[in-house]
Amino acid sequence: MSNMEDNEIPAVCETCLGSNTHLRMMRERDGLECKLCTRPFTVFKWSTHKNDAYKKTIICVTCSKQRNCCQSCLLDLTYGIPIQMRDAALKMAGVDNISGANEPKNEISKLYIADNSERFKSIGGASITGNSEKAKEILTKLALISQNKNSNPSTKESRDQLLPDHIDKIDVTKIISKLPLKGSLNPPNDKSITSLFIFGIDDSLPEYKISDFFEQYGKIKSFNCQHRAKCGYITFVKREDAELAAKKIPKPDDNGPGLLIVGGIPLRVTWGKERELGKSSGEKLKVASIVSKYIKKISKLDSSKMSKKRNLKQLEYMAPTISEPKKKQSKMDLNPEVSTEVKKVIYKSTGKSLEL
Structure with a gap:
């Protein structure tokens, strides 16, 4: 095995790592065979809580980087969806150079590709995930569907179930009423607003990952990220930079919040003055509870709208073209000679010219 892996930290998603900031890992060189390339690799083991079972890496760093997936759960590191689903969807959509689409079956081929990974950088799913606009749109929709089905077992237990009893009695009506949960990414008329409201921020999502996305569009004035409340405000120095960032965020609904995937976590984004x-x-935990419930609600609505759009497209494709009914023509219209003769008869009888 290459010495490179001994010096590497594991490529593990935030969900598998958990929220413990003082996580300790055990490392075992050549501890297992990689599930994909069959080579021995350095295994990392850790536990997110004292009484929990140990998690471990099951594929090598090389295969993880090639496929842009977590070494432990094998989910896509960017969108948090199974790589088999990702690759199959992209292949059906006609996106080229998909990792896993032509995966070798025999061990010799697997070893050859893994040993020459530096030469075959285009194999990886990372380039697909990061570059193609068409791929981004497809994967964002898949991540939304995956979220609705609660496919990630580590997120099944909602924050609502963890709330202490006394928090239910806390009144945050005024706070919630001022939050733009029902806002959109349409630029507000008030030009002084340069901030975007982000909600759905998970405890496992680091603040820097969110700011890294927005910093590519302009200078950030401030970022008030409240993990405990599951929401925050990011404020730009210039209004045009905020508008540019808003345009880059996918919108499941033109008049609703945008959907941004950061670190496999779906975030909702709207314009909003900082509150x-x-x-x-x-109070923050109670706000988080209400935000979580609202996100579930709009996620279901978005999925329903997406299904209706797909059904309408199918109906448009299947429906026969219906032409307008032909105007019934009289015999006079069909035979110009008859029409002229009738006009002459009427003129002789009445003395009036009649256009039929």
Whole structure:
């Protein structure tokens, strides 16, 4: 095995790592065979909580980078969806150079490709995930569907179930009423607003990953990220930079929040003037509970709208073309000679010229 892997940190998603900032890992050189290329690799083991079972890496770093997937759960590192689903969807959509589409079956071929990975950089799913606009649109929709089905087992337990009883009694009506949960990415008329409201921020998603996305569009004035409240505000120095960032975020609904995938976590984004997100820990947790419920609601609506659009497209494709009914023509229209003769008869009888 290459010495490169001994010096590498594991390529593991935020969900598998958990929220513990002081995580300790055990490393075992050549501990297992990679599930994909069959080569021995350095295995990392860790536990997110004291009483939990140990998690471990099951594929090598090389295969992980080639396929842009987590070494432990094998989900796509960017969108949090199974790589088999990702590759199959992209192949059906006609996106070229998909990792896994032509995966070798015998061990010799697997070893050859893995050993020469530096020469075959185009194999990886990372380039597909990062570059193609068509691929981004497809994968964003898949991530939304995956979120609705609660496909990730580590996120099944909602924050609502973890709330202490006394938090239910906390009133955050004023705070919630000022949050633009029902806003959109359509630029507001008030030109002084240069901030975007982000909600759905998971505990496992680092603040820097969110700011890294927005910094590519302009200078950030401030970023108020409240993990405990599951939301925050990012403010740009210039209004035009904020508008540019808003345009780059996919919109499931033109008049609703945008959907941004960061680190496999779906975030909702709208325009909004920065407001208070709660003063005490209890208020922030209560805000987070309400935000989570609202996200589930709009996720279902988005999925329903996407299904209706697909059904309408199918109906448009299947429906026969219906032409307008032909105007019934009289015998006079069909035979100009008859028409002229009738006009002459009427003129002789009445003395009036009649155009039929």
